[in-house]
Amino acid sequence: MIERVVTIRNEAGIHCRPSSVIVKTAVGYPGTIRIQSKAGVADCRSIMGLLCLAMEKGTQITISVSGQDEERMSQELVELFETEFDFPPQ
Secondary structure (H helix, E strand, O other): OEEEEEEOOOOOOOOHHHHHHHHHHHOOOOOEEEEEEOOEEEEOOOHHHHHHOOOOOOOEEEEEEEOOOHHHHHHHHHHHHOOOOOOOOO
């Protein structure tokens, strides 16, 4: 199992759109992926679970990945959680 501590950098935090990108990345992974914050723990394949963690800018989370190719998956998730998503205004 690999654990990484990450700080959320996106100005609006991890809201619906970033969460959907993260879930799409994690959904095909055959191992276990857990995200832990002060608000609790969630499976990274659950958009509702991620939203319930209320990950605002500056929040520190721990990403835990276990299973096949866990190093690659953990690195992909670290990069996504630290991304400053730039979605066009609606």
